[in-house]
Amino acid sequence: MPIEVMERIYSGHWMLQSFNCKGFVEDFHRFSGMKVFTKYISIMEKGVCFMCWDTEEFERNANLLADKLLNDSAWRKRIYALFDAYSRAYFLAGERFRQLPFSDISDRDLVKELRSLTSLQHSHQILGVLVNGFPIDGKNHLSEKIRGALRDKIGNNPNFDAYWPFLTLPTRLSLRQKKDIALARLRRKMESQKTFRVLPSSDPNTFRKELEKIHGAFCWLDYLYMGPPASIEQHAEELRNPKNKEHLHLKRELKKREYQQIRLMDKLRLDKKTREFLHIAKQVIGQKGWRKDYQAHGFWCWQPFFEELAQRKRVADWRTLLFLFPWELEGFLLRTRPSVAELKERKKLSVSVSTEHSHHLLVGKKAREIARSILNQKAGGGVKEAKGQCAYAGKARGFVRIIHTPADMQKMKKGDIIVSQATSPDLLPAMTKAAAIVTNTGGLICHAAITSRELKIPCIVGTGNATLIFKDGDLVEVHATKGIITLIERGGSRKTI
Numbered sequence: 001m002p003i004e005v006m007e008r009i010y011s012g013h014w015m016l017q018s019f020n021c022k023g024f025v026e027d028f029h030r031f032s033g034m035k036v037f038t039k040y041i042s043i044m045e046k047g048v049c050f051m052c053w054d055t056e057e058f059e060r061n062a063n064l065l066a067d068k069l070l071n072d073s074a075w076r077k078r079i080y081a082l083f084d085a086y087s088r089a090y091f092l093a094g095e096r097f098r099q100l101p102f103s104d105i106s107d108r109d110l111v112k113e114l115r116s117l118t119s120l121q122h123s124h125q126i127l128g129v130l131v132n133g134f135p136i137d138g139k140n141h142l143s144e145k146i147r148g149a150l151r152d153k154i155g156n157n158p159n160f161d162a163y164w165p166f167l168t169l170p171t172r173l174s175l176r177q178k179k180d181i182a183l184a185r186l187r188r189k190m191e192s193q194k195t196f197r198v199l200p201s202s203d204p205n206t207f208r209k210e211l212e213k214i215h216g217a218f219c220w221l222d223y224l225y226m227g228p229p230a231s232i233e234q235h236a237e238e239l240r241n242p243k244n245k246e247h248l249h250l251k252r253e254l255k256k257r258e259y260q261q262i263r264l265m266d267k268l269r270l271d272k273k274t275r276e277f278l279h280i281a282k283q284v285i286g287q288k289g290w291r292k293d294y295q296a297h298g299f300w301c302w303q304p305f306f307e308e309l310a311q312r313k314r315v316a317d318w319r320t321l322l323f324l325f326p327w328e329l330e331g332f333l334l335r336t337r338p339s340v341a342e343l344k345e346r347k348k349l350s351v352s353v354s355t356e357h358s359h360h361l362l363v364g365k366k367a368r369e370i371a372r373s374i375l376n377q378k379a380g381g382g383v384k385e386a387k388g389q390c391a392y393a394g395k396a397r398g399f400v401r402i403i404h405t406p407a408d409m410q411k412m413k414k415g416d417i418i419v420s421q422a423t424s425p426d427l428l429p430a431m432t433k434a435a436a437i438v439t440n441t442g443g444l445i446c447h448a449a450i451t452s453r454e455l456k457i458p459c460i461v462g463t464g465n466a467t468l469i470f471k472d473g474d475l476v477e478v479h480a481t482k483g484i485i486t487l488i489e490r491g492g493s494r495k496t497i
Helices: 014-023 027-032 055-071 073-098 107-132 141-154 160-167 175-192 208-222 232-240 242-267 272-313 318-323 326-335 340-348 364-374 406-411 425-431 447-455
Strands: 003-010 039-045 048-054 350-355 359-362 385-387 389-392 395-402 417-420 436-439 459-461 475-479 484-489
Touching (some): 027 073, 055 073, 073 107, 160 447, 242 272, 272 326, 340 350, 350 364
Parallel strands (some): 395 417
Antiparallel strands (some): 039 350
16 A cells, blocks of 8 residues: 655654654544544654655545534534633643743652643644644545535536635634734824834833733744744834734624625525535634644743753753653653654654554664655656646746745745745745745645635645745746646746746
């Protein structure tokens, strides 16, 4: 049975991927009542995690999961309620954990604290991936079913390609939008007093304290998986942007959007089931954003502990400790097992293989053999085109910028083409500059698809290999309506556009 790389996670580590390794095989069955995956392989190489499944098994069971989410309403409500409950509990536990006086706590007392937090992290991670992660719609299994249900109801309506994206736009505030509203309200207050002095903090007439409060509440949104969080200077810069005031109307705009969606569904005479499917699409999109943000918050809360642990064990860089598995923390804290040298080897290259019967982590020669056998995808010098699904129609020409993490955004210029494994909310500043967006993974209700509709930017998702075919500086044409990205010139010059 062929094993395929389905997803790549950048800035990855084993503290992030750990519960997936066992969870896809063990916990999916426990929470779904279905025997979903019998094998899962995760390859960690220099901070990039390659998520690998058996191709046939993935296709078959991703399809079954999508069917269950759509048609088993009792299970769906129960699993969503569990996810929401564990997410809130994990968030609150993280807040408490990061404020502990770690330097004053003994190793054995720290073990007790770790057991509680890792248990919540486990449940939050697995439930989130089950209901809105890659297996449910990474290859369009869920979105195609919902799209097909809408198509069946309205037939060959010429406006279908406009109705579909609009009816799946979220109407619930995201955490980032809440941050934007808080900054917009502070700006309005500042304008009423005719001042934009937010720095330095020593000036009693500034709004520094109010900005610090907003920063403390939301800085972790940019943390991703290993930091750093947003600086207060970044939030001050957002505050100074005149466009910031537009966020004051976000709540009203979302309510208006929801009203317009209801009116359109009434006009199209959609039945209860089709409306429910569209609501599920919106719910998956919204929860996916919240899940990733809660993940970022969780790792932000872990950082003070890892810094203290690195000091106790004389580890130069605390990020090395992120290549521990959560269930190894106790052993490392009490006995320094596994060794720091092994953690460094894991970061270079390690492979986790999980089956129904065992879980193994491999390093060295065996890991290299497995990685070579799976990571055999090459761009190929002669490949000049990639194909995917149209998420937002349109056409654009520009220079490719490979953007995977916030650190990559500095190379982005207005009018460039974003080519990414998948986008996330922390990449929004780059997305607003893009002439078009292209991703390897994602369905028609993924972050890139939804954001491109809101920004009205041509977008193609699910190409599978765009980041392997195109490189930074390539001049390309994106024909989103046809789902095709074509190379015009390798390493092109901006003068040739």
